[in-house]
Amino acid sequence: MVATSKCIGIPRSILHLEFEGAIERFLRRLGVNIALSPPTNAEIFRAGKRVVIDELCFPIKIFVGHVAYLVAHGVDQILIPTIVGHVNDRAFPCHPRQRLSDIVRALGICDANRLLTPAFRYDRHGLTAGSFQSLAQSLGFSEAAATQALQTPCPEQLVTEIPIQQDGLTVAVVGHPYVVEDAWANNHVIRRIEQLGCRVTTRIDHRPTAYAPEGSGLHFALAARTVALAQAFDQEDSIDGIVLLLPFNCGPDGDIAGHLVRTTTKPFLTLVLDELQSSAGLVTRLEAFIDLLEGEPIPIGGQPR
Amino acid sequence: MKFFTFSWGSNYIAVRGLLRSLGHDLATPPPIGPAIAKRGIARAHPFLCFSGKLVLGQMEAQLENGERRLAFMSSLGPEACRCADTSDYVCALFADYDGFSAHRFGGGNLGGALENLRSHFGPHIRKFQCFRAYATFTGKVDLLHKIDKRCTRLRCMSTAPKQVRELEQAALARIDRAPGPLALWRVSRWFDRAAARLPLRSDPPSLKIGIVGGEHILSELPSIMVVIKQMAERGIFVDWRSSFRMLVRSNERTLAPLKERCSDYLHKAPSTSEIFSCAHALDFVSEGYDGLLHIYAFGCMPQTSLKPILQRIASDAQMPLLSLAIGDRFAEEGLEGRLEAFIDLLETRKKKGVTR
Numbered sequence: 001m002v003a004t005s006k007c008i009g010i011p012r013s014i015l016h017l018e019f020e021g022a023i024e025r026f027l028r029r030l031g032v033n034i035a036l037s038p039p040t041n042a043e044i045f046r047a048g049k050r051v052v053i054d055e056l057c058f059p060i061k062i063f064v065g066h067v068a069y070l071v072a073h074g075v076d077q078i079l080i081p082t083i084v085g086h087v088n089d090r091a092f093p094c095h096p097r098q099r100l101s102d103i104v105r106a107l108g109i110c111d112a113n114r115l116l117t118p119a120f121r122y123d124r125h126g127l128t129a130g131s132f133q134s135l136a137q138s139l140g141f142s143e144a145a146a147t148q149a150l151q152t153p154c155p156e157q158l159v160t161e162i163p164i165q166q167d168g169l170t171v172a173v174v175g176h177p178y179v180v181e182d183a184w185a186n187n188h189v190i191r192r193i194e195q196l197g198c199r200v201t202t203r204i205d206h207r208p209t210a211y212a213p214e215g216s217g218l219h220f221a222l223a224a225r226t227v228a229l230a231q232a233f234d235q236e237d238s239i240d241g242i243v244l245l246l247p248f249n250c251g252p253d254g255d256i257a258g259h260l261v262r263t264t265t266k267p268f269l270t271l272v273l274d275e276l277q278s279s280a281g282l283v284t285r286l287e288a289f290i291d292l293l294e295g296e297p298i299p300i301g302g303q304p305r
Numbered sequence: 306m307k308f309f310t311f312s313w314g315s316n317y318i319a320v321r322g323l324l325r326s327l328g329h330d331l332a333t334p335p336p337i338g339p340a341i342a343k344r345g346i347a348r349a350h351p352f353l354c355f356s357g358k359l360v361l362g363q364m365e366a367q368l369e370n371g372e373r374r375l376a377f378m379s380s381l382g383p384e385a386c387r388c389a390d391t392s393d394y395v396c397a398l399f400a401d402y403d404g405f406s407a408h409r410f411g412g413g414n415l416g417g418a419l420e421n422l423r424s425h426f427g428p429h430i431r432k433f434q435c436f437r438a439y440a441t442f443t444g445k446v447d448l449l450h451k452i453d454k455r456c457t458r459l460r461c462m463s464t465a466p467k468q469v470r471e472l473e474q475a476a477l478a479r480i481d482r483a484p485g486p487l488a489l490w491r492v493s494r495w496f497d498r499a500a501a502r503l504p505l506r507s508d509p510p511s512l513k514i515g516i517v518g519g520e521h522i523l524s525e526l527p528s529i530m531v532v533i534k535q536m537a538e539r540g541i542f543v544d545w546r547s548s549f550r551m552l553v554r555s556n557e558r559t560l561a562p563l564k565e566r567c568s569d570y571l572h573k574a575p576s577t578s579e580i581f582s583c584a585h586a587l588d589f590v591s592e593g594y595d596g597l598l599h600i601y602a603f604g605c606m607p608q609t610s611l612k613p614i615l616q617r618i619a620s621d622a623q624m625p626l627l628s629l630a631i632g633d634r635f636a637e638e639g640l641e642g643r644l645e646a647f648i649d650l651l652e653t654r655k656k657k658g659v660t661r
Contacts, residue, residue, distance in 0.1 A: 055609045055630070082572045085383055092383055095606040098575045103610060106570065106617040119574035219385060246352075251606050254352025259397050 007033045008116060009075030011066030013040065014059055014097060015083065017178040018222070019127055023081060023120075026132050029149035030141055035075045037066040040184035042277070044069055049275065051107050057249045058274055059178050060096050062185055064104060071110045079116045080104060081135075087123045091221040094252050122221070169198040169293050172233035175245030176222050176253065179273055186245050186273055187282055193243070196290045201239070203229075220252035227256050234264045241267040241293045248274035267292055307332060308376035308408065309367040311360040314453070314524030316549040318481045319445035320376055323410065326438045326485065327426060331376060335366045337528040346633050348398065354604035355632050356521040359529075361398070368402045375407045382413070383576040384555045386607060413556075415439075437485065443553060444489040445480055450550040451493065452476045455500055457544070460537035461510050463503045472499055510542035512651050515589025517582040517615070518600035519608045520547045522631060529631060530600070532641050541648065543598075546585045552578065570614050579611040586618050596625040596651045598644075603632030625650060 010016055010024050016036070027034055037044070040062050048065030070078050080101040085092040096103065101117040104110060118138060120131040129150055136146030171193050179185045180202050190200045218224040226244070233239045242264060246253050257270050269289045271282065310320050312334040321331035335341060337359055345362030353361075364375060375395065379385050395407045408425050412418030419435040456473040463469050476499075479492045516523065516533070523545050526533050537543050557576065563584040564573045571583055586597055599615055601608030612628055619626035627647040629640055 053609070053612055055603070055612070082574050084574045084576075089382065092577075095386075095577055095579065095610045098577055099571070099579065099610040099614075102571050103613050106613040108617070117572055119572070249352055249604070251352050251354060251604060254350040258350055262397065262400075 005033065006076035007035050009035045009037065009070035009073070009078045011063055011070060011078070011080070012037045013063040013066045013182070014100065014178045015081055017181045018176070019122075020177070022127055023079065023132075023135070026135075026149055027079075027139075029152050030136060030139070030145060032139065035070065035073070037069045040066070040182050042184070045184070045275070051109060052103075055249070056096055056103075058247045059176070059182075059185065059250075060100075060103070061275070062182070063100065063178075064107065064109070067104050068109050071114075077114050077116045078104075078110060079118075082117050082119045084119050084121050086221060087121050087128060091224060092219060093222070094220050094250075169240040169290065170238050171198045171200050171290075171293070172230075172236075172239045172242045173200055173202050173245060174226050174230045174233065174242060176226070176247065176250070179245045179247050185247075187277060187279060189243070189245065189271065189282065189286070192279070192283060192286055193290070196286060198240075198290060198293075201233075218252075218256070223252035223256050226253060227260065230260050230264060230268075234266050239266065241269065241289065243289070244268065244270045246270055246272050248272055306330075306374060307372070308374045309364070309372035310334060310376045311363040312337065312525070312528075313521065313549050314527070315449050315477055316446060316524060318477065319442050319449060319549075320378060320410070321481065322445045322483070323438045323442035324376065326441045327422070327430070327434060329426075332367060332370075332372050334363050337363065337525055341366060342633070352604060354606070355602035356519060356525075356605060357602075358633070359525065359602075360521075364399065368399060368405065373402065373404045373406065375405070376410060377407070378410050378553075382555070384552055384560075384578045386578070386605075440486050441484075441489075444486045445483070446550050446553050448480055448489050448493055449477075450548050452480070452496060453548070454544075455496070457534065457537055458542070459500060459503060460534060461540060461542045462505050464506055465504055466538040468503055472496070472503070475499075506540065508540075511540050512596070512648065512655065513542045513544070513594045514596050514598050514648075514651070515585065515592075515594040516543055516545035516598045516600060517547060517586045517589075518545070518598075519602055519605045520549060520552055520578065520581070522600060522602045522605070523547055524549055526600070530640065532644060533600075536644070536648070544589075544594075546588070547581045551581050570618060577607055579607045579614070582608065582611055583614060583618070586615055590618065590622040590624055594624070595655060596627070596647065598647070599626060599628040601628070601630055603630040625654070 008027065016024060024034055024036060044065035045062050046065070047068040048061040048063065051068070052061045052064050067078055067080070082101055083093045083098060092098065101115055105112050105115060118131065118135040120127050122128060132150055133143060133146045136149070137143065173180055173190060183191070193200050218227065230242055230244065233242050244257060244260060246257055261268050261270065267289065269285065271285065307330045308324055309332040310317050317331065317334050324331050341362035342359060343362070344365045345358030345360065348361045348365055349358045396405060399405045410421060410425070412421045415432070415436065418439055419430065419432055422430045422435050422438070452473060456469055459469045460466050476492065476496050479495065480489065483489045483492050533543060560576050560580060563580050564571070566587055567580055567583040571580060589597055597615070597619055599612065615626060615628070625647065627643065629643065631640070
């Protein structure tokens with residue numbers, strides 16, 4: 001089944017985390033040799049920050065750092081998918097995420113011919129099968145091989161449920177997957193909340209919120225997902241409070257942050273994540289938030305603040 | 306019904322044309338200035354782009370004057386940005402104004418546009434009314450674009466810049482009054498004759514500067530960066546090709562040649578608005594302009610994504626590039642200083658015969 005012997009590097013950052021490793025799993029099933037960059041660390045971030053213009057958001061700098069890592073470690077090609085948008089042409093990724101491969105190419109950190117930039121579209125469930133087929137064919141695999149790889153069950157896919165209410169507090173953490181799932185980017189916020197004696201949940205699988213919920217009226221798909229997820233958590237009895245992780249200078253989530261604070265009924269904390277990795281302010285805010293949750297449980301169906 | 310909207314330079318005139326041809330009207334937006342910017346900054350999240358803050362400031366000022374029905378144009382397509390976020394979010398931002406409602410106009414084709422108009426004004430809207438309304442709208446957008454382009458060029462080429470300014474104002478008033486496509490054609494003819502009578506300089510422009518940037522912020526340059534138009538009056542030829550018109554006319558057919566033009570720098574699959582700026586920058590390079598000026602609103606996602614790409618284009622072409630981000634500090638002094646330094650650099654290069 002192996003149509004390419006090249007080693008393809010995948011940055012363990014924005015798109016990999018956003019689509020829960022779907023492209024990596026697909027390529028592995030096809031038998032492609034994959035090198036995944038390590039989890040984000042300070043060195044990776046600094047490598048990105050050195051070359052990316054200041055105004056681009058924090059996660060883009062991390063992403064470029066991952067690409068630089070893969071370049072330095074000699075992979076044959078680096079996979080940077082170009083995410084075009086929802087199949088309904090009504091919801092789109094933000095512009096920097098759509099232009100990741102162009103930004104990397106313009107920065108000159110890697111030869112253009114080492115970049116593999118297949119176009120992908122998504123629907124409410126995630127990336128579409130047609131996009132995977134095109135990627136496989138561009139790598140020299142047959143349509144049958146791609147179909148088989150797509151149909152292979154996915155044992156590693158996580159299905160988590162919101163924990164049943166027990167003693168103690170449960171905090172929902174929402175935000176873009178590439179900050180929620182990236183412990184360095186979010187300054188280990190999940191571990192810190194757990195250290196304060198709370199359970200943390202980041203997903204809600206028994207009630208489908210969908211990858212890109214339709215009908216939200218929002219242009220940017222991940223912002224729509226964040227709104228849908230936060231609203232779903234707001235309706236859950238077992239959730240005591242919601243934390244929104246907002247990367248510095250993220251336009252779409254900046255727009256919705258105020259909206260969520262106004263419309264959710266549960267205590268809501270917005271944490272802006274930036275390049276300053278000091279934990280002092282973060283811990284104080286988390287402790288104050290947990291104190292608030294312990295002191296004043298808000299009844300479900302309570303009036304919006 | 307009377308609506309209100311934000312200015313988009315002078316393009317609110319086209320939205321008013323659409324509404325008037327259906328028997329409705331549109332308030333004139335307040336001019337952009339420090340007070341409007343201040344309102345927008347207070348209303349918006351800090352991460353919202355400066356263009357968005359100006360828009361929110363203009364909306365708030367009109368809501369305080371008693372306007373309640375917001376009309377805004379958006380295709381909802383990939384070339385759009387936050388302006389495509391529909392009424393739920395906008396309504397939530399202005400929930401403290403009783404009776405506020407947001408009405409998005411637009412549609413991918415005549416059928417979509419008709420359906421959209423009926424959703425606002427009822428099922429009695431006929432197909433020919435829709436056709437006439439959009440013919441008036443697009444006719445006004447096209448003519449506003451033409452007037453802006455010609456007057457910018459005339460500012461550089463004419464020895465009578467005051468007359469150019471007066472001609473531009475008179476043309477805008479006539480476009481606003483024109484009830485339909487035929488009247489617009491007459492305005493266009495009148496403008497051509499008047500422009501042809503203006504006295505012209507005999508010497509060529511001292512410099513040619515190509516401007517690229519966000520469509521909204523470029524449309525508002527006369528309000529927020531009058532220094533750009535003054536550059537033209539000093540004999541510097543300035544040209545920008547991005548406009549509201551490009552967004553209105555944008556579709557896969559019109560984008561295809563631009564995507565091809567940009568293929569060395571931009572992936573062909575997305576149809577986002579950076580394509581316009583990238584293609585225009587490449588045009589300015591190939592047409593022998595002396596420098597590239599990139600003007601964008603601070604926080605503008607398309608233009609921020611494009612910035613490293615423009616840097617690469619300028620580097621490949623060995624062409625000077627200046628990026629000016631217009632942000633919450635609503636003062637021109639810093640921008641003017643940088644602009645003057647850029648012009649000095651271009652003039653020195655030209656005097657020394659530095660070629661790209």
